[in-house]
Amino acid sequence: MFKKILIANRGEIALRIIRTCRELGIKTVAIYSKADADSLHVRFADEAVCIGPAPSRESYLNIPRIIAAAEITNADAIHPGYGFLSERAEFSAICKEYGIKFIGPSPEMIGLMGDKITAKDTMKKAKVPTIPGSEGLLESIEEGLGLAKEIGYPVILKATAGGGGKGMRVVTNETEFEKAWNDAKMESSAAFGNDGLYMEKFVEEPRHIEIQVMGDQFGKVCHLSERDCSIQRRHQKLVEETPSPVVSQELRDKMGKAAVQGAEAINYEGAGTIEFLVDKHGHFYFMEMNTRIQVEHPITEEVTDFDLIKEQIKVAAGMPISGRNYYPSRYAMECRINAEDPSNGFRPSPGKITNLHIPGGHGIRVDSHIYSGYVIPPNYDSMIAKLIAFGQSREEVIVRMKRALQEFVIEGIKTTIPFHIKLMDDKGFRSGKFTTKYLETFDFSNL
Numbered sequence: 001m002f003k004k005i006l007i008a009n010r011g012e013i014a015l016r017i018i019r020t021c022r023e024l025g026i027k028t029v030a031i032y033s034k035a036d037a038d039s040l041h042v043r044f045a046d047e048a049v050c051i052g053p054a055p056s057r058e059s060y061l062n063i064p065r066i067i068a069a070a071e072i073t074n075a076d077a078i079h080p081g082y083g084f085l086s087e088r089a090e091f092s093a094i095c096k097e098y099g100i101k102f103i104g105p106s107p108e109m110i111g112l113m114g115d116k117i118t119a120k121d122t123m124k125k126a127k128v129p130t131i132p133g134s135e136g137l138l139e140s141i142e143e144g145l146g147l148a149k150e151i152g153y154p155v156i157l158k159a160t161a162g163g164g165g166k167g168m169r170v171v172t173n174e175t176e177f178e179k180a181w182n183d184a185k186m187e188s189s190a191a192f193g194n195d196g197l198y199m200e201k202f203v204e205e206p207r208h209i210e211i212q213v214m215g216d217q218f219g220k221v222c223h224l225s226e227r228d229c230s231i232q233r234r235h236q237k238l239v240e241e242t243p244s245p246v247v248s249q250e251l252r253d254k255m256g257k258a259a260v261q262g263a264e265a266i267n268y269e270g271a272g273t274i275e276f277l278v279d280k281h282g283h284f285y286f287m288e289m290n291t292r293i294q295v296e297h298p299i300t301e302e303v304t305d306f307d308l309i310k311e312q313i314k315v316a317a318g319m320p321i322s323g324r325n326y327y328p329s330r331y332a333m334e335c336r337i338n339a340e341d342p343s344n345g346f347r348p349s350p351g352k353i354t355n356l357h358i359p360g361g362h363g364i365r366v367d368s369h370i371y372s373g374y375v376i377p378p379n380y381d382s383m384i385a386k387l388i389a390f391g392q393s394r395e396e397v398i399v400r401m402k403r404a405l406q407e408f409v410i411e412g413i414k415t416t417i418p419f420h421i422k423l424m425d426d427k428g429f430r431s432g433k434f435t436t437k438y439l440e441t442f443d444f445s446n447l
Ligand code: MV4
Pocket: 131, 156, 163, 164, 165, 200, 201, 202, 203, 204, 206, 207, 208, 230, 232, 235, 277, 287, 288, 436
């Protein structure tokens, strides 16, 4: 087992990783930027190294400085958390070069899933259902137009270097094609330095349902059932829940089997998530694979009683997984509390928290790095807490979540709490019948 892990991240996920390391008797090293000197991850880690100024590219994204911090503290492994360097194949490769275990998949696997055409092709070969579309890159606008006619509109153009919605355009008819093509090319070229596009039939009003998987170094993969992440705004998830209101045990088994099959086909190591689109007929299709621990992992932990960070560390140290799959034995939901003003287009609202009360009680978990007097820096992601409620039914969880949201006091800044309270009372949400378009028509006034 590792003796010392460096956590190449900040905020709540850095704290989350430190907690599990403590339980495993593993020493921890925090890294931090000058903006994070007063952060809890710095206080709670056994050691802390300042690695640079506030901007991410000079601190949390600066590979040489992070490797140097691992070397001077003698860390034998690095946990990347989510975001930042967690899905950079190059970082995983450099860790290996320096004899430091990267807690996550190999550079090859990260690269394979980072290129969306290669990822889709790999999954298709492993017999995971994929959406009909182009065979790889589209070479020209003419090829695109021809194929769109064959597939039938609406179609969607996607960036092979993309993910999370960037460089993506829906095309509803032939006359829109050229503009959509040029816009998608421009956007993906600017965002990723790669303007390669591919095409798919557009699945209308889908649900976003993902399967959590865990693979060991012996080629074995298990799944931990699904998370429903359909409540999103501009590709930012706001609420996640498990089990999904639309997934039957039969569908869960099918999607779980497909996810395991896909991950085993690439000898996947570590925690990963296979994202699917589920259409109104209950057909599911591979969308993307995330090769990291995700923000929403706690809801899976609460319904399966399985510490995902602990398991990540164990498989990275070469221990085998149990070999069985994990199913929800209760319901859990997460609300992302962001320092944003939901009645003002979710505009970021950094600044000082002047007064704080964190909710508690039966069936409540709060993963957060904030405290009274904490100053939220403007340089990073605006998520400041994850409020997780769990219980015996979806209805019970929603009532409990609303109770906890009302108990949550965060003064000095604007947060997404008022939005979540309104959502918990919303008939459409409570019915469980919604799609990824749900928030497009939600009334964000009177919060
Ligand atoms: C799609 C789709 C419909 N049809 N692909 C969004 C982000 C990226 N991961 C892929 N996305 C989509 N791909 C086909 N063929 C609809 C979306 C999509 C979406 C997916 C999940 C959650 C929210 C979404 C919001 C808009 C579009």
